[in-house]
Amino acid sequence: MLPRTRRGFWSYSLFVIGIFCLVPCSLSQEQFECLVALDEVTLVTNDTLSFPVLPVRTLDCEPNYDPGFLENWFALATSFADLVRSGGLPYDVIASYISESNLPCDVIDPPPPECNDADSGTFDFLEVLEDLLEWMMPILAVVCVGGTLAVLFLLAGCVFCCCRCYGRCGANTRSEKKVLSFEEEKLDRNVCKPIALTCILLLFTLALLAGVLLAFFSNEKSYTVVSDVLNETVVTGAEYVEECVEDADFLICQFDDVASLAVQEANYMKENLTTVTEDIVDLTTEVYGILTQVSNGLTQEKISNITDILFEIDVQSTELQDRTDSLAERLENIRIDVDSLLSACNSSEIDCSLIPDPNQLNVAADFDELPNVTQQQRDLQNTSVGSINITMEIEMGSEQIAEDTERVLTAVNLGIGDVLLEITTAREEFYETWDRIRSDIIKVLQNDQELEDCPPLDELTLGPDTNLGVIQQCGIAQAIEPIQELNFIRYWCGIAACGVAMVSVILVLTGVLLGMIGLRRKSVYERTMTSHCGGVILLIAVGGMFLFGFLLLILASLSFFMGVGVLKSCQAMEGPSYEFFTEVVDNNELWGGSLLGTLVFRDSSEVFAISEALRNCEANQTLYTALNLSNIVDVEVEFVISQEFINAVNGEVDNVTAAFIHSYQPNHFLSTIAQEELMSFVDANIDGINTTAFHEAINASLLAFDISSTIDNLVMLNETLTMNEGRRLGRRLQDIISELIDVQDNYILPIQRNLDQLEADVDELTAFIDNVVIDTSIAVDKIAFLSQMLTEEPLLHLLNPVTAGSARRIISYTRQFFRHTISEITEEVCDCRPLWVAYTDFYNTLCRDKLDGMNGFWWSIGYCALFFVPVIVLSVLVSTVYMRKKRLILFDCYTDFPRTSLNLSTFAKDEDKLITSILKHR
DSSP: OOOGGGHHHHHHHHHHHHHHTTTGGGOOOOOOOOOSOOOOOEESSSSOEEOOOOOOOOOOOSOOOOOGGGHHHHHHHHHHHHHHSOSOOOHHHHHHHHHHTTHHHHHSSSOOGGGGOTTTTOOOHHHHHHHHHHHTHHHHHHHHHHHHHHHHHHHHHHHHHHHHHHTOSSOOOSOOSSOOOHHHHHHHTOOHHHHHHHHHHHHHHHHHHHHHHHHHHHHHHHOOOHHHHHHHHHHHHHHHHHHHHHHHHHHHTHHHHHHHHHHHHHHHHHHHHHHHHHHHHHHHHHHHHHHHHHGGGGSHHHHHHHHHHHHHHHHHHHHHHHHHHHHHHHHHHHHHHHHHHHHHHHHSSSOOTTSOOGGGOSBOOOGGGSOOOHHHHHHHHHOOGGGSOHHHHHHHHHHHHHHHHHHHHHHHHHHHHHHHHHHHHHHHHHHHHHHHHHHHHHHHHOOOOOGGGOOOGGGOOOSTTOOHHHIIIIIIHHHHHHHHHHHHHHHHHHHHHHHHHHHHHHHHHHHHHHHHHHOOSSOGGGOOHHHHHHHHHHHHHHHHHHHHHHHHHHHHHHHHHHHHHHHHHHHHTOTTTOHHIIIIITOHHHHTSOHHHHHHHSOTTSOOOHHHHHHHHHTTOBHHHHTTGGGTOOHHHHTSOOHHHHHHHHHHHHHHHHHHHHHOOTTTSSOHHHHHHHHHHHHTOGGGSOHHHHHHHHHSOSBSSOHHHHHHHHHHHHHHHHHTTOHHHHHHHHHHHHHHHHHIIIIIHHHHHHHHHHHHHHHHHHHHIIIIIHHHHHHHHHHHHHHHHTSHHHHHHHHHHHHHHHHHHHHHHHHHHHHHHHHHHHHTTTBSHHHHHHHHHHHHIIIIIIHHHHHHHHHHHHHHHHHHHHHHHHHHHHHHHHSOOOOOOOOOOOTTSOOOOOOGGGSOSOHHHHHHHHHHHO
């Protein structure tokens, strides 16, 4: 329990700290769950995420304060108060109180080193009180002046009452001891003086009425139910906290979408890896299909046969070349003979038209350009492809590829499963981290204290185990309760003061109204009863104003004393300087550590300044930045993708890649020997033989002439020569015919047989090329491609875009989300300007609405008391012209005559006759 000498300061401190902690204390303790509907996180590119923007909030971000039409009036009162007591609170006195009362030792944890001093903690209350009274001296001086004036008002009222009872104050109702002349009687009937005095009195009375109304409105403005405003602030704070929690949950729950995208990327990687394995299997299947088709053509027997064919083609080509060369020489000789015969025939009378043109007797075919197949025959002869059992190779390769594929798919399923598990684990850990952060903050700012369970205000202590929720719920509520009670009493006192002042105004106005109604152009000795009543009422009002002035000055002095003290306290809490927080609460040197650091963070070394937080909130910074919540949890440390997650994802991807490299080998689908022999077979370039050239040569004309027709024509010519006398020419012609028949039999027919054999061999070679060699070449190309693909470097080059790219995107998605989360929490989520607005609105209620009303009230009633003086004087003067006097005239006609009193009522009632009678009697 706090010492009684400290309770005032502690009550004020609890009240101030509780106000600031008002909003955070409304946090809910419910466990975090993602149940809100969210806009989806989308992919801009394969590597970049687009996050939805936070919802637009509608909380008021500007303070609501309207001083109304009395703003300048309140400003005058505040200026007068500042003139009386310039400057701020006596921070040196407060510092002296804190240091000398051993307060830091009770609050700061761990206590400052000086608390171990045995002489520390001595507290001289009288010395602090003396310093405080010294600071309050100008205020007390004004209060004393007001009290003195109040006493003077009371004494003046007593003197006035005594004087009035003696008949010396106000209208004199007794008879005058002098005789008025006729002119004087006429002058006394003039009403200019009463009207002038009445007008002046009305002006001052209206000014007094204005003061009464100002006092009334000021009193009404100051009567604000603090608990209602506090409840409104709590409701606003609860809405603010609710929106902050919604924003935070909105932000945090976006990790579901990010995790979904990461899972989608992992599944995409799995699909791509499965596709790679399927491509490998499909390629090997295609190779096996081709090899199955050509396996019958790659037997040893077939290879030997083709080798022999190539040999025969080579031999046939050579023979054709030799025979056509010999044929060309033989035809050259025949051409010479035919030319000679033609010359002899032309010199005779024989028709030589059947003799062929010698220039046509030549060889049309040229077999010198036939392709050379010697190299192909030699290369094919050197291959051993026929010794390979293609069928067995296919069976063994198929089994091996099936085993490799199963092993790879198992590794892919396990690896991707582990990646998905890492993503799920990262999500759970992230949500656990956020839930822990929320729990830590709520634990500091929780509010679960029932009001009826609150300890008394004197027993609320500030220390390392202080719960700010208890301070908010209990400290503020109990601190405000006496303020409300005092404010209730002050309000009704103000109403009473305004009432009595209004009574005085009403009496004066009533007296003036009656006086003016009864006022006629007659002397004061002949005023009507109505005018006389008005004068009496004015005198009653004067007596009341003396008493009311005393009460108003006393009330104004007390209100001034209270108002100036509260004004200085409120000015100390006004932004942007927030002097009280800066000089006292946030003064670490004064406390020997951070006071709020102890209260909020349970550590006095953690610096937490309310003044800085309020300025930051006014600048619309986030709650995390403004309140320096990094002391509770550093999101830049907590919300960073862990290296363990990165290593786990990369490790699983590396394992999958290693499974591909170690499982698939270039010689698994087909043995190395088989691949080499197939390649050597293809390298023999059998399909490079130009069979078309052979066919063109075979199908071309052997001779440039038709040898059979030529022989027939020559035989017919020979028969003609026999029947005539050209026997000598016939013998020569017979020789030519014999040579041509010999050429036909010994050259043309063998060459044709060679061509037929060559054509058969070429056809068989062509069929082998089309059915075996080309397909084998295609298979070998695919085998080479597959073998190259299944080596380590090309396989890595194939897998990296799938595995490393997907792993990089998974990590990138998570990293982008964490960076986005850190950025949003520190820069966007929960802008705390509404918190500053809530504080400012509450400050405006306490320190502007109430304080302005209080200051305006004492300023107004002081103004009323001031105007009581001229109104009193004028009321007394006006009452003398409103009230009727009795006139008793003493006659002194002759010195020897005794004085005689005449009762004027026995004379004529007419005034002129009465005066004439009196003058004659004199």
